[in-house]
Amino acid sequence: MLFWASRLFNGFEWSREVRIELEEDGRIRSLSPGSPPPRDSQRVGLVLPSLVNAHVHLELGPLPLRAPPQDFLTWIGAVLGSRATASREQIRAQAEAGLRALRASGTGTLSEVDSMGLGMEALAKAGREQPFEVRCDAEVLGFSLEADQARALCEERLASIPEGLGAGLSPHAPYSVSSALFREAASMAVPLSIHVSETPEEVEFCRKGTGPFRDLLISLGKLPQAFGAPGCSPLAHLHELGLLGPRTLLVHMQEICPGDLEILEETGSPVVLCPGTISYFGRSAPAYEAFRERGILCALGTDSMASNEELDMFRELAGFRRMFPGVGAAELLRLGTSAGGQALGIPGAGCLREGDSFDALVFSDFPQSSVAETTDILLSRRIPPFILYARGRSVL
Numbered sequence: 107m108l109f110w111a112s113r114l115f116n117g118f119e120w121s122r123e124v125r126i127e128l129e130e131d132g133r134i135r136s137l138s139p140g141s142p143p144p145r146d147s148q149r150v151g152l153v154l155p156s157l158v159n160a161h162v163h164l165e166l167g168p169l170p171l172r173a174p175p176q177d178f179l180t181w182i183g184a185v186l187g188s189r190a191t192a193s194r195e196q197i198r199a200q201a202e203a204g205l206r207a208l209r210a211s212g213t214g215t216l217s218e219v220d221s222m223g224l225g226m227e228a229l230a231k232a233g234r235e236q237p238f239e240v241r242c243d244a245e246v247l248g249f250s251l252e253a254d255q256a257r258a259l260c261e262e263r264l265a266s267i268p269e270g271l272g273a274g275l276s277p278h279a280p281y282s283v284s285s286a287l288f289r290e291a292a293s294m295a296v297p298l299s300i301h302v303s304e305t306p307e308e309v310e311f312c313r314k315g316t317g318p319f320r321d322l323l324i325s326l327g328k329l330p331q332a333f334g335a336p337g338c339s340p341l342a343h344l345h346e347l348g349l350l351g352p353r354t355l356l357v358h359m360q361e362i363c364p365g366d367l368e369i370l371e372e373t374g375s376p377v378v379l380c381p382g383t384i385s386y387f388g389r390s391a392p393a394y395e396a397f398r399e400r401g402i403l404c405a406l407g408t409d410s411m412a413s414n415e416e417l418d419m420f421r422e423l424a425g426f427r428r429m430f431p432g433v434g435a436a437e438l439l440r441l442g443t444s445a446g447g448q449a450l451g452i453p454g455a456g457c458l459r460e461g462d463s464f465d466a467l468v469f470s471d472f473p474q475s476s477v478a479e480t481t482d483i484l485l486s487r488r489i490p491p492f493i494l495y496a497r498g499r500s501v502l
């Protein structure tokens with residue numbers, strides 16, 4: 107197949123008048139910027155890599171709340187409550203609707219955190235008809251689990267991930283996962299994603315063992331008698347347990363404690379920011395500039411419909427730009443494409459270079475405009491129609 111694109115973003119930078127030749131298997135054979143349009147090519151206005159959503163929970167639907175709760179613990183209670191009352195059919199339908207929304211808004215690669223086996227089921231089913239590149243991290247929870255039970259849980263959850271999905275684990279968070287469970291998850295030698303440093307209450311719990319998370323664990327009967335607080339930041343706690351490294355996604359990193367930036371820099375763990383969740387809870391902007399200054403890899407995710415209004419990565423990019431208006435157009439798009447692929451450890455995801463799979467958004471017509479104006483249009487909700495390509499085939 108042969109395309110000629112008036113403009114192309116390859117996940118890193120823009121080029122113009124690009125001849126794009128694909129192999130039979132959907133990989134890019136050649137990319138030649140500055141080429142005249144070949145006679146038998148399909149001429150299009152704009153080509154972008156399909157977007158990378160670095161953090162989503164497909165199983166979580168909107169909560170039956172009139173307004174976002176003021177505090178995080180109330181929200182957790184509402185999530186647990188809605189999970190307990192929804193039927194498996196409702197959750198399955200939610201996951202499938204989430205996938206349709208992601209596909210319709212241009213996501214081609216995603217990192218799912220699966221709690222109940224229904225998100226991974228929806229992904230496996232979709233994969234047969236509509237290939238997504240997927241990393242599926244099976245959630246593990248348990249603040250009172252000892253090593254043997256923890257190992258059994260990790261093995262069982264990993265074994266439940268269908269073939270064809272990239273398999274990882276998601277030890278949920280420092281207030282819901284015991285040290286033994288964290289260690290066992292790390293020992294499985296698979297990619298990990300962990301919610302960390304999301305709230306001041308989590309920091310308090312790790313530093314001192316006090317606060318609302320202590321109360322919650324006591325009320326659930328999950329605080330072990332012998333529990334002692336780590337006495338450090340949530341991130342330092344994970345570091346001490348040997349959890350960090352380039353294959354461990356750290357989701358949120360909203361509360362930065364002294365020493366955390368050095369740990370991130372030293373370990374190379376990528377950070378995933380979720381602008382929709384930040385605005386849902388009315389949180390302040392995260393420490394993106396400090397991350398960037400130290401070369402810490404950042405990617406973006408939608409998180410779930412329980413703390414966001416839509417599963418749409420263009421909307422996340424727009425939300426990110428509102429927090430960081432000074433971030434340039436190419437840097438912004440990188441966050442939703444190549445940086446996400448790199449953070450997820452999926453080679454070529456979010457990239458359109460020679461040899462990469464043609465996973466792309468192809469806009470037949472796109473208004474002639476500068477790079478800055480093009481980005482404005484993409485983030486403005488006035489986005490022209492596009493066709494999603496996965497492995498060189500159109501899927502939308």
Ligand SMILES: [Zn+2]
Pocket residue numbers: 161163219301357409410
């Ligand atoms: Zn999450």
